[in-house]
Amino acid sequence: MSPSKPVPLTPLNAAGPLTSAEQAKLWATYMGNSMAIRVLSYMLQNVEDQEIEQTLQTALDISTQMVETIVQIFNQENYPIPAGFSEEDVNLGAKRLFSDEFYLHYLKYTGKAGMSVYGIAVGLMTRLDIREFFTQCLASTNQLMNRVNELLIAKGLMTKPPLIPYPTHRDFVKKQSYLNGFFGDVRKLHALEIAHLYENIENNATSRAVLIAFGQVAQSEQAKSYFHRGREIAGKHYDIFSRVLEKENLPAPPILDPYVTTSTFSPFSEKLMLYHKLDMYSMRIRSYGNALAFCARHDLAQKYGRLLLEVGNYLEDGANILIDHGWMEQPPQAVDREALSFE
Numbered sequence: 001m002s003p004s005k006p007v008p009l010t011p012l013n014a015a016g017p018l019t020s021a022e023q024a025k026l027w028a029t030y031m032g033n034s035m036a037i038r039v040l041s042y043m044l045q046n047v048e049d050q051e052i053e054q055t056l057q058t059a060l061d062i063s064t065q066m067v068e069t070i071v072q073i074f075n076q077e078n079y080p081i082p083a084g085f086s087e088e089d090v091n092l093g094a095k096r097l098f099s100d101e102f103y104l105h106y107l108k109y110t111g112k113a114g115m116s117v118y119g120i121a122v123g124l125m126t127r128l129d130i131r132e133f134f135t136q137c138l139a140s141t142n143q144l145m146n147r148v149n150e151l152l153i154a155k156g157l158m159t160k161p162p163l164i165p166y167p168t169h170r171d172f173v174k175k176q177s178y179l180n181g182f183f184g185d186v187r188k189l190h191a192l193e194i195a196h197l198y199e200n201i202e203n204n205a206t207s208r209a210v211l212i213a214f215g216q217v218a219q220s221e222q223a224k225s226y227f228h229r230g231r232e233i234a235g236k237h238y239d240i241f242s243r244v245l246e247k248e249n250l251p252a253p254p255i256l257d258p259y260v261t262t263s264t265f266s267p268f269s270e271k272l273m274l275y276h277k278l279d280m281y282s283m284r285i286r287s288y289g290n291a292l293a294f295c296a297r298h299d300l301a302q303k304y305g306r307l308l309l310e311v312g313n314y315l316e317d318g319a320n321i322l323i324d325h326g327w328m329e330q331p332p333q334a335v336d337r338e339a340l341s342f343e
Contacts, residue, residue, distance in 0.1 A: 018077060022130045023332045025121040027082060029137065030070045031329065032117070032279060033063040034084030035272060036110065042267045043103055046096040052103055055147055059107055062140045069133055083329055085272055094267030097213050102259035104152050109206040111145045112199075113283040161198045162250035164191060186297070189248055193300060196291035201241045202253045203287060207280060208234035209256040214273045217266035223274065226318060230277055233314055237307055244300070271327040278318045284311050 018026070040060040047053045067084075074081050098106070118138040125131035152158035177185045189197070208231055215227035242252035268276075285308060292304040322328035 016127060018073075018079070018130070019126055020332070020334070021121075021124040022127060023079075025117065025124065025134065026070050026073060026130070027331055028117060029066060029121075029134075030082050031084050031275075032114070033066045034082070034086075035089075035276060035279070036060075036063040037067065038085050038087075038090040038268070038272060039276070042090050042092055042094065043098070043106075045092050046098075047100055047103065049100045051151055052100050055107065055144070055151060056103060058147070059111075059144055062144060065140075066137055073130070073133070085275075089269040089272040091267050095263040095265050096261055097217065097263050097267060098209075098261065099259040101155070101157055102209060102256060104148055104155075104157060105206050105256055105259070106210070107148045108145065108152070109203060109280070111141055111148060112203075113280065114141045115145065116283065116286060159251070159253050162194055162245065164194065164250075186299075189244070189250075190296065192294040193291075193297065194245070194250065196287075196294055197241050197244055197300075198253065200284075200287055200291060201238055201245070203284065204234045204238040204241070205253055205256050207277075207284070208238060209260050210280075211277065212257055213260045214268075214277070216260070216262075216264050217268075218270060218273065219266065220270060222321060223270045226274070226321060227277070230281070230314060233310060240303060240307070244303075271322070271325070274318055274322055274327070278315055278322070281311055281315050281318070285315075 037060065040056055040063065044053065044056050044060065047056060071081055073079075115138060118134050118141060121134040122131060122138060125134060149158065175185075177187070211227050211231040211234060215224055215231060218224045218227055238255070245252050266273075288304050288308050288311065292301060292308070295301045295304065319328060
């Protein structure tokens with residue numbers, strides 16, 4: 001796969017200033033991909049499978065091009081470049097922390113998050129150059145995701161979502177009991193509920209493996225404790241969703257814990273590891289929210305609502321750790337008119 005080139009920019013006099021949505025999505029994309037550059041650079045130092053190595057390199061090229069294009073946009077706008085993550089946040093000489101197979105699951109995990117960010121961005125952008133940039137981001141990530149799925153299938157690492165029979169005819173909901181989940185006549189899961197359950201199980205399996213690894217290599221007790229708590233949350237959510245499928249004789253994706261090595265030598269700074277989990281748990285809120293929107297059974301809706309609260313509390317505690325250490329970079333924000341009026 002050949003990496004795509006940075007999108008050419010529209011002249012400033014034809015573009016207008018960046019809107020709040022454009023600033024937000026460019027800032028978030030810069031932060032996420034400056035982190036990805038460090039993680040992928042480390043993974044490329046510890047990979048043996050040539051096909052997986054090529055895919056990691058493609059992912060690194062895409063992230064690098066995104067960051068370079070955003071820097072170009074920000075420089076044209078005289079806009080401050082975020083600190084993001086640098087070479088100081090990674091030790092490329094650190095021992096292997098994950099197996100080659102896990103790299104593919106990781107790319108799928110982060111790729112889905114990227115596609116969500118870029119897909120929403122396209123619809124919000126009013127400047128042509130920024131919209132073209134995010135359109136290219138989405139296309140490049142989509143191409144990468146297709147390659148990752150092809151490799152997962154070819155290497156026997158992809159588990160298919162559950163099979164259910166085709167309907168034999170059109171049908172309409174006839175009874176209020178369709179919404180039951182706790183009592184009375186509880187119907188079988190419908191396809192949309194199954195699909196989102198499966199995705200969230202898959203996400204929690206990957207997240208748990210990352211948290212196991214981060215917990216092994218973190219140096220401070222505060223970070224270790226935070227990652228261990230996140231591991232327990234991801235494991236609990238994995239079990240809850242898996243039991244819902246298993247109750248209806250539907251398979252769940254496997255855990256990925258065995259793909260983490262026994263290394264206790266950290267390749268990443270604690271700042272990067274903490275931000276990584278906040279970033280991905282933020283995406284978890286979106287994926288649970290999407291699942292909740294398609295739930296018609298009360299029991300499932302209740303589960304997602306309760307687990308969303310748990311994820312939110314975990315995120316807040318992680319943000320407080322970053323703030324305490326001076327590591328939490330502030331996104332662009334609106335003018336505080338009240339503060340200005342009292343200067």
